[in-house]
Amino acid sequence: MREDLLDLPVRSALPALTRALDDHGTAVLCAPPGTGKTTLVPLVLAGLVPGGGAPRRVVVAEPRRIAARAAARRMAHLLGEPVGGRIGFTVRGERRAGPATVVEVVTTGVLLQRLQRDPELAGADVVVLDECHERHLDADTAAAFLLDVRAALRPELRLVAASATTDAEGWARLLGGAPVVEARSVTHPVDVVWAPPERPVRPPHGLRVDPVLLEHVAGVVRRALRERTGDVLCFLPGVGEIGRVAGLLGGPEQLGAEVLQVHGRAPAAVQDAVLAGGTGPRRVVLATAVAESSLTVPGVRVVVDAGLAREPRTDHARGLSALTTVRASRAAGRQRAGRAGREAPGTVYRCWAEADEARLPAFPPAEITVADLTAFALQAACWGDPDASGLALLDPPPAGALAAARAVLQATSAVDEAGRPTERGRRMARLGVHPRLARALLDGAREVGARRAAEVVALLSEEPPREYGDDLAAAWRTARRATDAYAARWRAEAGRLEKALAAVTTPDEPATDAPDRRHSPTDDVVAGLVAALAYPERVAHARGGGSYLMASGTRAELGEGSRLRSAPWLAVAVADRPVAAASARVRLGAVIDEETARTAAGALFGEGEEVHWSPERGDVVARRVARLGAVELASAALTAPDGALVRAALLEGLRREGPGLLRWSAEGTGLRQRLAFLHRVLGEPWPDVSDAALLARAEEWLGPELDRARRRADLERVDAGAALERLLPWADGQAVRLAELAPERLEVPSGSRIRVDYAGEQPVLAVKLQEMFGLQETPRVAGGRVPVLVHLLSPAGRPAAVTADLASFWREGYRSVRAELRGRYPRHPWPEDPAGATATRRTNARRA
Incomplete structure (x- = not known):
């Protein structure tokens, strides 16, 4: 000892x-x-x-x-x-x-x-x-x-x-x-050196880290080697960033130190060498968060912290789960810095500005609050607590995430409608992989044999290195002949899965050592089928130009140069959706055909009548459609679509295009303006006739017309004004007062009946000045509450004056108007006393 x-x-x-x-x-x-x-x-x-x-x-x-x-x-x-x-x-x-x-x-x-x-x-x-x-x-x-x-x-x-x-x-x-x-420890002091980049760095998103930051981190490592003694431990978010920084640092000859990499994918021999400590030259250990607290790396006196971490994120609506790069929390920063003071006083170089420290999150989120909960939900179900309500947890699982997980388990027949595990679900849980992969292993083995299914599932359980490419079948072939650390782990996992599958296979099931439905399927067929069984909602149909539509309804894009771009169908195994991006990016996929897509995603198949408003056509489209989720497989026009579906489609068209889709005559527009005025001035029971209100009550005032209509042209023939009368307050008898409260026309002293314009905030009466002689009181509407705004027109019909107080105009404004217009229109009367004059529509010449 x-x-x-x-x-x-x-x-x-x-x-x-x-x-x-x-x-x-x-x-x-x-x-x-x-x-x-x-x-x-x-x-x-x-x-x-x-x-x-x-x-x-x-x-x-x-x-x-x-x-x-x-x-x-x-x-x-x-x-x-x-x-x-x-x-x-x-x-x-x-x-x-x-x-x-x-x-x-x-x-x-x-x-x-x-x-x-x-x-x-x-x-x-x-x-x-x-x-x-x-x-x-x-x-x-x-x-x-x-x-x-x-x-x-x-x-x-x-x-x-x-x-x-x-x-x-x-x-x-x-x-x-x-x-x-x-437990108290003898802590050694750790000096903090703030080392922010001099050049602007774009924030991380998805798995992307700005190369500018990685270049800066490599520079800070070189600086630390010059300024301090002892080994250097550098924290980076992932394996890819570790590889890029290692490449930037170069070999021991240029750097004066050995560069080692510590992460979950590193070979066991390398991990052992790092954790055993160095007796030779200085070491630079590039590590993920695994070295924050779980491991002690002897000899470290300096920490370089890039300030980033990887956390799981799940887009439940699109069925996409992935790691994303985030700013590391202050708690993680303290843990990382502490590695420099394990054995002696040390130094931490933080690759961000001191002013940014206060804006970092205090702690990382609990994984249960952000991760895919499908495996957790199956564990809880098999434990006897399907909704996890009886489990002692520091943070309860989010209800939405747990519901999404239960939906996946029901679709794979792992649990029943009550959430209780089926026998199949218990077998899936014993396989030691995500339930999606367990389903692919169980069902795939019956189709392609246990060993081949296990090998593909092993590829899916730990994503192959990027250099293996985005073609799952090609990556499988690469793994079979490769001698790197990933290939060694893949072979071990494939063997474990094959044994686990044999342990859960029941005697009454078909043997899984050879396919019983396909004869010697190719690698592409096997990879595609197993991937589609694991992720049925990600089977995707080509849309052209490397773009695909997944059964989930999410668009997906292949990278330029991918050999998968010519495939009409894909099984998408790995995809992520960058922040603010409309489409997911395919990281790993396999070529499949429509038959395989329908076999794997059979639960998503549906066939029926689809009647909807097409924004592209601007009309009702009625078809019988066969779909695999969001992917349309076949369609044919419907000659006699269901009336209720047509009505709903027409209402959708109205909501999209507004009431202007109907025919609005001058009378109909006038009625709407009068009702709008009364609603604004008097309120209820006079109806709100704004676009939003009319659309909300469309079935009420357009009911019979909607029942008769079948297409856009039918709506365009609807007399909106006549239909609008159905919204008048008939029930309490107020409708008969419409002409009284908001008259369409007003009779003026000349005997003319002039239309009132209710389009603006105040009703307008535009009338020739001579027709208003002798009228002292301005006309009022809305039961005398609102004076109309009188536009007094010249004999040519042009505005001469605007007033809401006729008596005042005759006293103060008329004289200047008379002086200006009398010489221009001598045949029209211009009396000195308009208030006492007789109104007329005629000229002097005609009256003589």
Whole structure:
């Protein structure tokens, strides 16, 4: 045993932790990075170190495979023995544990599988949920299941929620008032150097990171090597960015340091070399968030933080799930900076401005609030809680996301209408992959054989490297002959899936070692069928120019130069939708035909009458249509469409084009203006006749016309004015007052009946000046409430004056008008006293 094992800082907290577990059975352990919570605590709880107490079997759950392997190797190294003895690990596709194992490190996904198979978790005495602060969905789910086990089956099972930084009080409440035990560490100071880019950097979106930022990060790494001693740990969001920065840094000769890459896809040998520490030249370790808290990288004195992270996002409406690049939270920044001070004073170079720090989110979101919940929903259903309402979770699953997940499970026959798991669903859950991929494996194996289906599903479970291309079948062929780390993992996963499939196959099912419906299908056929079975709503039909329409209704685009662009049908395996983009981008797809699309997405097939208003044609379109989701397969015109559907289509046309689609005569327009005036001045019961109001009540005032109409031309013949009369307040008798309150014409002193214009805010009476002689009071409408605005016209019909007060005009304004116009129109009367004169429509000459 290593002599320094018991000198780890977490040792001071162990007595309190042991008492908490003995008294309460649960505890929350808060221990900063580097204190030994992942290595010493499990050994003490298992009784493998002096003073550790009685022997117990301990299961440690880590959120990542790389962390699980590393933790097991570290503990075995401290005990001076190989992995697989008393210390073991199990991750998907790899197990190094045996009968003698007393501390087993597993991923949270593996732990969930065990709980579903054996809810009592037989043989385990203590479960340590490590890195709880990262709020991974599997970890939250495992905690909820374990609390159920303690409550109903095994109250003696001990449970520890361990984290570097976490919501300790929240976890304590969740664990039934568990004691919080804190471990203090001897922290080393970390200097912060703010190193923002000098050039503008575009914000990240989707998986895209501005190359300008990556060039800057590489420059900051070189600066750190010049200014500081020790190894450099550089945080980047993903594997692609790690590769690009590694290329920018160059080899050891130019850089003066060895460049290593740490991420979930890195070969195990490289991971081991990084975590073992360096004895030679300086090292630059380029890492994803996996190195924030799960792993200790010895020798690091400098951290370069690009300030970015990857988080899952799900577009439930379009059925697209993907990782997206975001600004890392302040909590993540603290975790990353702390890696520089694990062993000695250090420095962190932050590649953003100090002023931006306050605008960063405080913590990353819990995965349950942003991720695809299909796998979670199946886990909950198989656990016996389909709506997850009885699970002890720090954050409840969003209702919309859970409903979308349930819809996927029902479509794949994994659950019934009540959300309870079917036998098929239980088998899908035992395969250890996403339910979509489980469906593809089960159904695909019957068509193309177990091995080939397993190989394609393995490709889909971990997306191939970008250099494999966007053609799934071609990527499959590449993986078969490749010798890189991805190909090795792919082969192992394919083998695991084939064995898992054999374990869940029932005796009455057809054998899955050979296809029974197709004869030696090609790689393209197999890849397309399996991908379409996994993502039936993503089968897509060509629209031309590399554009496709998926069955979900989302458009998708292929990249320039893709060999898939000539395919009439695609099974889209991987796609993302950039921010503000109208179409998704196809990252990985396979060529299929219509028969395969209909086989895989049969639940989306529908046939029936479609009657709608076509904006392109500006008319009603009535057809019998066969569809695969949003994709139209065939259509034929309907000669006698359903009247209710036609009526609905016509109403849609009215809503799109407005009441102007109808025929508005001068009388109809006038009536609408008069009603609008009365509604504005008097209110109810006079109707609102604005466009929005008329469209809202279209069935009420256009009912008979809509019943008779069949197309646009029928609407264009409708007399809107006559129909509008149906909205008059007939019921209370007010309709008969229309002519009184808003007369269409007013009689003036000359005897003429002049039309009133209600189009403006105030009614207008445009009349020749001579016809108004002798009238002192301005005409009023709306029961005397509103004076009309009188436009007094010259004999030629041009405005001479405008007034709402005739008496005042005769006294003060008429004289100047008379002086101006009398000489121009001498045949018309211009009396000095218009108020006492006789109104006339005639000229002086005709009167003589």
